[in-house]
Amino acid sequence: xxxxxxPGVFTAKPLGRDSFKLIVAGHxxxxxxxxxxxxxxxxxxxxxxxxxxxxxxxxxxxxGEMAVPVPVRDPEGARYSFRMNYFRPVWRYKVxxxxxxxRWSPFAGAPFPLADSKSVSDFEVSAEIxxxxxxxxxxxxxAFEAWALSDLLVNQVSPPK
Amino acid sequence: xxxxTLKFCCIALLTVAGAQAAPWVKGYVVAFYEPAYRFGGRADxxxxxxxxxxxxxPRGSTVHFAVxxxxxxxxxxxxxxxxxxxxxxANPPATGLSRxxxxxxxxxxxxxxxxxxxxxxxxxxxxxxxxxxxxQPQVTSRIGEGFNLDGKVKPGDFVSPDGEKGIDNQLYRAxxxxxxxxxxxxxxxxxxRSNDKMVEGLYxxxxxxSGNKDPxxxxxxxxxxxxxxxxxxxxxRGNVGVDxxxxxxxxxxxxxxxxxxxxxxxxxxxxDIHMPQxxxxxxxxxxxxxxxxxxxxxxxxxxxxxxxxxxxxxxRDLYTQNAFAQSGGVQGVREHEDHVAxxxxxRRNADGMFNPKTxxxxxxxxxxxxxxxxxxxxxxxxxxxxxSRVSEARRRQAFDLTAGATIKAVDTLVVQAVxxxxxxxxxxxxxxxxxxxxxxxxxxxRGSRGNPVADEKAKGPSGRP
Numbered sequence: 293x294x295x296x297x298x299p300g301v302f303t304a305k306p307l308g309r310d311s312f313k314l315i316v317a318g319h320x321x322x323x324x325x326x327x328x329x330x331x332x333x334x335x336x337x338x339x340x341x342x343x344x345x346x347x348x349x350x351x352x353x354x355x356g357e358m359a360v361p362v363p364v365r366d367p368e369g370a371r372y373s374f375r376m377n378y379f380r381p382v383w384r385y386k387v388x389x390x391x392x393x394x395r396w397s398p399f400a401g402a403p404f405p406l407a408d409s410k411s412v413s414d415f416e417v418s419a420e421i422x423x424x425x426x427x428x429x430x431x432x433x434x435a436f437e438a439w440a441l442s443d444l445l446v447n448q449v450s451p452p453k
Numbered sequence: 454x455x456x457x458t459l460k461f462c463c464i465a466l467l468t469v470a471g472a473q474a475a476p477w478v479k480g481y482v483v484a485f486y487e488p489a490y491r492f493g494g495r496a497d498x499x500x501x502x503x504x505x506x507x508x509x510x511p512r513g514s515t516v517h518f519a520v521x522x523x524x525x526x527x528x529x530x531x532x533x534x535x536x537x538x539x540x541x542x543a544n545p546p547a548t549g550l551s552r553x554x555x556x557x558x559x560x561x562x563x564x565x566x567x568x569x570x571x572x573x574x575x576x577x578x579x580x581x582x583x584x585x586x587x588x589q590p591q592v593t594s595r596i597g598e599g600f601n602l603d604g605k606v607k608p609g610d611f612v613s614p615d616g617e618k619g620i621d622n623q624l625y626r627a628x629x630x631x632x633x634x635x636x637x638x639x640x641x642x643x644x645x646r647s648n649d650k651m652v653e654g655l656y657x658x659x660x661x662x663s664g665n666k667d668p669x670x671x672x673x674x675x676x677x678x679x680x681x682x683x684x685x686x687x688x689x690r691g692n693v694g695v696d697x698x699x700x701x702x703x704x705x706x707x708x709x710x711x712x713x714x715x716x717x718x719x720x721x722x723x724x725d726i727h728m729p730q731x732x733x734x735x736x737x738x739x740x741x742x743x744x745x746x747x748x749x750x751x752x753x754x755x756x757x758x759x760x761x762x763x764x765x766x767x768x769r770d771l772y773t774q775n776a777f778a779q780s781g782g783v784q785g786v787r788e789h790e791d792h793v794a795x796x797x798x799x800r801r802n803a804d805g806m807f808n809p810k811t812x813x814x815x816x817x818x819x820x821x822x823x824x825x826x827x828x829x830x831x832x833x834x835x836x837x838x839x840x841s842r843v844s845e846a847r848r849r850q851a852f853d854l855t856a857g858a859t860i861k862a863v864d865t866l867v868v869q870a871v872x873x874x875x876x877x878x879x880x881x882x883x884x885x886x887x888x889x890x891x892x893x894x895x896x897x898x899r900g901s902r903g904n905p906v907a908d909e910k911a912k913g914p915s916g917r918p
Contacts, residue, residue, distance in 0.1 A: 293866070325532070340812070368511035370588030373797040376530075427609050430591070430801060437801055439813055443582040446866055448571050 294333065297451035304338055310423045311350075312338060318452035321385075321412040324404050327452055328417060332379050332436075333445040335421050339438035344423035349434045351399065352382045352420060359401025363433035371430035373440035378433045379419075386414040415452075477668045480830030481750070481758060482685060483658035484693035486651060486731055487644045489598040489622060489761060489820035490629045491614075492637045508594045510630035515590055517632075517791035518562050527791065530585040531569045560884045560892045563782030567878065568890030569793065576871050576878070578781025579855065580862045581772070581796035589794035591802075592629035597622045599820030600747045600763040602723070602805070621805075621818035622763065624771070627798035633788040642788060647733040652693065654684040656729050656738050658823075659699045660760065661830040662712070662719055662750065671714045676721050676748055677830075678728045678762070679707030680839055695756070698829040704839045706740045710748065719750040726764055731821070734778040735845040736852040742767065744806055744816055750825065760823035765805030765816035769863065772796055773856035780877050782886065851876040 305313045316331045339347045351362070363378055380398040387394070388411050396405055406412055429435050494507030506513045516523050525543035528534055534542075545561040567576055570583040577584050597611030599622035606619035613620050628634060633643035651657070659681045664671040681699040688694040701707070706729050712721040723745050730741030743764025752758045776784060776792045785791055799817055806816025841849075854872040862869040871877045878886040887893045 368593065369590070370794075371591045371798065371801070372588045373586045373801050375588075376585055427607075428801060440582075440586065440797060440800060443866055444571070444585065447583070447868065 293446050295450050298453060301451045301453075302334055304334070307420065310342070310344075311420065312423065313418060313420045314338065315416055315418045316452065317414070317416045319412075319414055320453045321406055321409040321415055322452060324383075324406065326449070327415070328379065328381055329445055330449040330451055331381055331417050331419055332376070332441060333449045335419055336436065336438040336442040336445070339421070339423045340442065342423045344425050344438060346424045346428040346435055346437045347421040348424060348429075348432060349379060349436065350420040350422065351380065351434065352397070352418070353399050354395070354397055357397045357399040360399045365431050365433070367431045369431070372433075373428075373430070373437040374435075374444075375433055379436070381417045381419040384416040384418075385412055387411045389413065474666050476663065476665050477671075478661065478663040479668070480662075480699070480828050481660045481760070481825035482681070482693065482697075482699055482828045483660070483760070483823045484652070484685070484757075484826045485639060485648055485822070485824035486658065487639050487641075487648070487822050488624065488628070488634055488731075489763070489822045490592075490625050490634060491594070491597055492635060493594055494635075494637065509592050510590055510635065511593060512590055512630075514630055514632040514635045515790055515794075517587070517789050517794065518566060518786040519632075519789040524562055524565075527587040528565060528569070530587060532571065533573050556882065559786055560882070563780075563786045563881070564884075564886040564892040565890040566785050566791070567780075567782045567886050568888070570868070573889040575868050578776055578792055578877060579859045579871060579875075580868050581793045581859075582863055582866060583868055584793045586797040587791050587794045589627070589791070589798040590630040591798065592626050597625050597820075598761060598822070599625070599818065600749075600761075602745055602747070602763065602765065602818050622820045623802040623804050623817050624766070624799075624819035627802040627817065628795060631790050631795065633790060643733060647731050650733045652685050652687070655732060655735060657681040657683055657685050657699065658729050659701050659828065659830045660748075660750070660825065661701060664714060667714075669714065669717045674712040674714055674719060676710045676712045676719060676750075677701060677708070678710075678726065678748065680704055680729050681830075682833070682837065682840055693826045695827055696829065698831050700833040701830050702833060702837060702839060706839065712748070717752050719748075721748045723747050726762065728762070730770075730774060732774075732778075734848070735842055736848040737774055737778045739770075739774070741821075742770065743819070756827050758825040758827075760825050761820055762823065763818070763820035766819050767806065767815055768799040768803055768817055769815070769856075769860050771817070771819075772799060773852075773859055777852050777855045777859075777876070780879070780881070782877075783881055848876070850874060 303315045383396040384393045493509030494505035521543040528539045542565045545557045569577040575583050599620045601619035602621040611620035634641045661677040664674040683699045686694045686697045708726045710721040726743040726746035727740050732738045746764025749761045750758050781792050803814035803817045808815050855875040858869040858872050884892050
């Protein structure tokens with residue numbers, strides 16, 4: 293249902309036995325939501341391909357990027373298969389013909405900078421995940437059940453260009 | 454066969470052959486039937502079973518579609534709705550569709566709840582996978598009733614009240630905090646409702662236990678369970694009567710299992726079990742199919758018995774049974790439950806019926822309690838099937854259409870439209886649901902049949918619009 297990605301659009305780099313860094317890159321920026329959903333879908337599919345049932349997202353917080361609180365476990369609260377509000381990957385982008393990569397973190401407190409798609413020449417959005425097996429830790433806000441997330445997104449996403 | 458003849462035969466058999474090695478038979482009718490959830494709250498809490506916390510559910514029962522804050526939280530996950538829109542739906546003005554303020558909330562919320570997919574065209578209850586997970590409080594305690602169905606002791610398993618480890622009852626884990634099923638001594642709203650309906654004649658379940666040795670210790674026992682066409686008979690005090698006769702049909706909702714008795718407690722082999730499922734409307738009366746199921750019957754001193762049936766049930770059966778007796782929105786707002794949250798909780802906790810094609814579990818371990826009253830269980834004079842009620846055919850078809858579309862949706866992940874004839878978006882109290890979750894004054898129907906009385910009521914005492 294999801295078209296294949298073009299060359300260089302998606303990469304998954306192993307960081308350890310069950311850890312991976314996934315990057316979605318492109319030149320034609322559409323919207324933050326669309327591209328992040330595609331990355332989330334790829335995280336879910338990679339988890340399934342590696343024999344896992346769920347994954348945890350490792351938040352990429354740079355120095356001082358604490359304007360947004362770190363999500364905390366609530367063992368007595370509601371349990372979830374996934375919480376898209378906590379799927380918060382970090383962006384890199386180039387604008388206005390510049391060769392310089394700029395970083396945008398969802399944790400720094402600044403608004404998302406890419407409103408004008410025409411000015412964006414390159415972008416990368418990345419997530420570091422740990423693939424997990426067995427019963428899901430559904431009290432962890434950064435835990436995502438792979439099949440449930442994939443089911444939600446399979447009809448919604450397509451790779452950027 | 455008459456009641457007195459049967460009674461005589463049983464007494465004669467037991468008396469003549471003695472207790473050592475003689476055929477024996479016991480019959481029971483199910484007088485109370487509920488999911489084996491273990492309530493951990495305070496029975497004296499001022500708001501009854503609605504929200505009290507307990508060791509099972511530390512924050513109490515679910516409050517989905519009960520308060521504006523919760524509604525706003527759920528609808529904030531719908532990406533095509535603006536924050537302003539969410540706020541307006543969560544707190545609808547009392548000058549809207551109905552003069553009854555409760556009706557304003559009810560109709561606005563049930564309509565909005567039915568459209569929470571990733572675009573505004575998708576009906577949510579038929580396509581629950583297409584909406585974000587609103588979250589479901591789950592049971593956090595360790596004690597639970599049921600059976601060790603897989604023979605293993607795993608970290609998420611329960612410990613039985615008797616101390617047996619490895620109890621598989623993930624349905625309790627997933628749905629044990631769901632408001633209509635949670636309460637002390639079976640007083641959850643849907644527990645009460647379904648049992649009222651059963652005792653009033655919606656359906657009847659009977660058990661027959663027969664052996665060849667000693668009724669207290671016998672390794673050659675047969676347990677039969679299934680649907681009876683005979684309505685439950687009550688005594689002068691309104692309790693389920695003792696010693697009446699009931700026919701047991703060898704229908705789709707019938708099972709025969711090998712069992713043994715030890716110190717009076719009957720326990721069956723592990724096998725597939727067919728029997729009636731819990732229902733509170735006729736259109737839900739169907740087979741409860743327990744895979745790798747078991748039945749246990751423990752006698753009480755007064756002649757009654759405590760029954761437990763467990764096994765893996767298909768998540769699609771459980772979801773559709775709970776959601777579509779009326780419609781997902783009506784059920785959700787009235788009972789303070791959210792079927793999207795229940796859907797995700799079922800799939801997240803599924804632990805049986807592994808599907809090698811998909812690599813996922815299609816079943817969830819479950820257990821149900823039964824209070825059993827001694828009766829005579831007899832064969833029908835001639836073979837017969839479960840009778841159908843012509844007057845309910847239309848509602849039954851509506852249920853089948855809706856459930857069929859849902860199963861197709863979750864199996865294929867292809868979004869399904871609301872089938873023609875489904876009750877999902879039809880009028881309740883004269884108000885239909887439009888695409889995008891818009892409540893609209895309809896043609897005055899209720900469900901698939903119409904309800905002119907409710908429409909007149911909605912117009913006010915003078916009958917003016």
